[in-house]
Amino acid sequence: MKKIASKDSKLLLIFSGAVLLMPLWLAPFGAAYPDLLQKFAIYGIFAIGFNILFGLTGYLSFGHAAFLGVGSYAAVWSFKLFTMNVLPAVLFGVFFAGLLALAIGFVSLRRSGIYFSILTLAFAQMSYNLAYSVLTPITNGETGLQLTLNDPRWLDSLYKVAGEGLPSTELFGLKMSGYPGFYFCAIILIVCFFISLRIFRSPFGLMLRGVKSNQNRMNYTGLNTRPYMLSAFVISGMYAGLAGSLLAVTDPLAGAERMQWTASGEVVLMTILGGVGTLVGPMLGAGLIKYFENIFSSFNSNILHEIFSFLPDGIENVMVKVTGLFVGSGWHLTLGLLFMIVVIFLPGGIVEGAQKVKNLFVSNDQKGSAESSPEKQAVE
Amino acid sequence: MTDFKKLDRRQVLKFGAAGAAALGAAPLFYSRNAWAESFRNDPGSAKNVTLGFNVPQSGPYADEGADELRAYKLAVKHLNGEGDGGMMNTFQPSSLKGNGILGKKVTFTTGDTQTKSDAARASAKRMIEKDGALMITGGSSSGVAVAVQGLCQESGIIFMAGLTHSNDTTGKDKRRYGFRHFFNAYMSGAALGPVLEKEYGKERSAYHLTADYTWGWTQEESMRQFTEGFGWQTTAAVKTPVGAGDFSQYITPVLNSGADVLILNHYGKDMINSLTQAVQFGLRDKQVNGKNFEIVVPLFSRLMAQGAGDNIKGILGSTNWNWSLKDEGSSAFVKSFGAEYGNPPSMAAHTCYVQTLLYANACEMAGTFYPPEVIKALEGFKFDGMGNGATEYRAEDHQCFKDVLVVRGNQNPSSQFDLLEVVETTPRSQVEYDAKIFGGELGPYKV
Structure with missing residues (x-):
């Protein structure tokens, strides 16, 4: 046990270091600009939360985007009604997402497997359609909810004179755009990672793993697993709400498309790509997908010509034509291929890949002991 | 399980030190550019300026987006003095010299808005934060245009709206940094x-x-x-x-x-x-x-x-515009676009091309890229020779005022492109309105 604890602190330390230093080590990849870094941190939180449900209990929710969206809407309304300070916005986002998760989870968790997935998907699509066309006074439909100059902002108006133009989100005076926004999200991400680590190691986490391996057996021992499942679902929903509110914090706008089923599918992809049930996997998957979406999609033929300029003209043009299919608007294709490769060859995601590479470098007997040791498994 | 709770003092110190070191390093990143620049993405003494073309490459408006991108590329060519110059030859009064903008060669970066506000803003942010775009233009949806325009106002980057037809873009959601050449609902x-x-x-x-x-x-x-x-x-x-x-x-x-x-x-x-x-x-x-x-x-x-x-x-x-118009500007543009891509431009292409030229021209007029000066050059700017006759960028709401075409689907098209016949050219005076009727505020020049 002592060994786990020290390993965990090491993991947390490495994770924190890697997250906080992202502006440095991501620079060579062209990803070190505030907006993308914020997205890495925010979707990392989303995926880590999703993994608490999917990774531990094996319940695959296809409706997590609903919580993301509710978190965003709640946060933007907090900016509109109360104050531009981000703390209340984040609290509102988490609270309302938790509330919705409680309601949806209460109904959906009566079923398991594919039925559970379909139920959550149905609820999420319902929320999406509500946001898109029914509740337009609250959500502003397709256009998205935005700040306006004549929002009341009751708390702010008490002690501040409104400046010219739209106010920006702030944490006690510190503007939450650009790098400060990233560090705010990064610190929350580290806290979230820590909580997730503690859940993985707790008796509660063990119970959830028990549900995953055989829920019937758990029930036969006279144990009611429903409260555990519901807590896991709500916690995971609150993580999503937190991520949604942070999206609004770094960019005060909430659109219905955040609740669409594609957004729910995205977090499933992130988790599977990184490694289901692992601690850092979801974060890696989230980073990878956001990187593809933002960087690969921006490659146009000019950039490709630059990259292949060392080749002779004829070959250069062919290379640009071929690779052009996979970048720019074709980035989905690359992502799909990558996903297939991972699922077929590395069912455990990137984390399994990293493990395999690592095993290449350690000697055989060490490897044997590593595989049999439960501590090792736990750290993954 | 309980062991982990006992983080001893030594560990706490270690964590704290690492965290503090990381935080200490942080201000270096975001204050690095703070001292030198007076405005965002100032090209300074660089030889190039970058414009951001943010268009839908997927989704229901993808056809328009593709045509817009063609027009932007053509505009960049003409600004850099390549090709036949298109409407640069007919545009009056023009300060454009055909050597880029203020002597700097024009380059561009592209992005896919997916016709979604979120994706469009993420893409625009990449252009601003990573690629150093001085101006963002594009969009084939008013929802997206309004969202990106708001972002540009906050970032202090000029937004030259492409195809957006909602009254809100220059009405209740108008912004000081947003300009629209296209007509509205x-x-x-x-x-x-x-x-x-x-x-x-x-x-x-x-x-x-x-x-x-x-x-x-x-x-x-x-x-x-x-x-x-x-x-x-x-x-x-x-x-x-x-x-x-x-x-x-x-x-x-x-x-x-x-x-x-x-x-x-x-x-x-x-x-x-x-x-x-x-x-x-x-x-x-x-x-x-x-x-x-x-x-x-x-x-x-x-x-x-x-x-x-x-x-x-x-x-x-x-x-807003049709390629069959016979005035000098339209013919020059259609000829140049046709020679480049083999088909006539759409109205989306036209407005995007014009917007790029207008921005470049405003920079030349202002003699600087400093946005407040460029905005002042655009506000109230009157011009002609861009295919719509005499046009004015109204200062109160950044909306262009010009004649509007009423068209009818052609009964006997003479070619695959000859699909619309102009029924009437409604004069500008008939479509003009008071800028106040839609509400909204432009906001400050300096952000």
Whole structure:
């Protein structure tokens, strides 16, 4: 046990270091600009939360985007009604997402497997359609909810004179755009990672793993697993709400498309790509997908010509034509291929890949002991 | 399990030190550029300037987006003094020299808005934060344009809106840093109204199908305002989701509603689908209240006409510009675009090309890239030779005022591109309105 604890602190330390230093080590990849870094941190939180449900209990929710969206809407309304300070916005986002998760989870968790997935998907699509066309006074439909100059902002108006133009989100005076926004999200991400680590190691986490391996057996021992499942679902929903509110914090706008089923599918992809049930996997998957979406999609033929300029003209043009299919608007294709490769060859995601590479470098007997040791498994 | 709780003092110190070190390093990143620059993405002594072209490359407006991108690339070529110069030769009064902008070569970065506000803002942020874009332009949806315009205001980057037709873009959501050359829903209504009255009479009842977002809403509002103004009834107005694909469930009720005109407030692929389905349902062969059933598409473009094929014949609508115009600027642009890509430009391409030239020209006039000065150069700027006759960028709301074209789907097209015939050129005075009617505030010059 002592060994786990020290390993965990090491993991947390490495994770924190890697997250906080992202502006440095991501620079060579062209990803070190505030907006993308914020997205890495925010979707990392989303995926880590999703993994608490999917990774531990094996319940695959296809409706997590609903919580993301509710978190965003709640946060933007907090900016509109109360104050531009981000703390209340984040609290509102988490609270309302938790509330919705409680309601949806209460109904959906009566079923398991594919039925559970379909139920959550149905609820999420319902929320999406509500946001898109029914509740337009609250959500502003397709256009998205935005700040306006004549929002009341009751708390702010008490002690501040409104400046010219739209106010920006702030944490006690510190503007939450650009790098400060990233560090705010990064610190929350580290806290979230820590909580997730503690859940993985707790008796509660063990119970959830028990549900995953055989829920019937758990029930036969006279144990009611429903409260555990519901807590896991709500916690995971609150993580999503937190991520949604942070999206609004770094960019005060909430659109219905955040609740669409594609957004729910995205977090499933992130988790599977990184490694289901692992601690850092979801974060890696989230980073990878956001990187593809933002960087690969921006490659146009000019950039490709630059990259292949060392080749002779004829070959250069062919290379640009071929690779052009996979970048720019074709980035989905690359992502799909990558996903297939991972699922077929590395069912455990990137984390399994990293493990395999690592095993290449350690000697055989060490490897044997590593595989049999439960501590090792736990750290993954 | 309990062991982990006992983080001893030594560990706490270690964590704390590492955290503090990381935080200490942090301010270096975001204050690095703070001292030198007076405005965002100042090109300084660099040889190049970067413009950001943010267009839909996927989704219901992808066709328009592709054509916009072609126009932008052409504009960049002309600004850099390559090609035949296109409208640079007809644009009056022009300060453009054909050596880039203020002597700096123009380069560009592109992005996909996916016709989603979130994706469009993420893409625009990448252009601003990573690629150092000085100006963002594009968009084929008003929802996206409004969202990106707000972002540009906050970032202090000028936004030259592409194809956006909602009243809100330069109405209630107008911004100091946002400019629109394209016409809007109000102007469509004002131009189309009298023609509809003349063609279809005063006693009609209209059924609206409306794309459910800012553009659709204002388009419907303006069309109702003008048609009801001369006596038309509005039977019903139904909102449809953007990108629905199948509109049959919305069109069936029209058959028995007693309405004799269907107004399709749709655009892009949505309009192609809804119009095609309406025609397939036999609406145009129907007689209601002793009158022929008519379909009206308030915002028309040649790209959509191409998609809708024969269904477009005889249908009335309005457009910002059409390639068949014979004035000097239009011919120069069509010739240059045709030589480059082998087909005539759409109105989306036209407005995007013009916007790029106007921005470049404003920088030359101001003699700097400093946004507040560029904005002042654009505000109230009067110009001609860009295909729409005499045009003015109104200072109060950053909306261009010019003549509006009322068009009809061509019954006997002479070529695959000759799809729209101009019924009437509505003079600017008839479509003008008071800038105050839509509310909104421009906001500050300096951000």
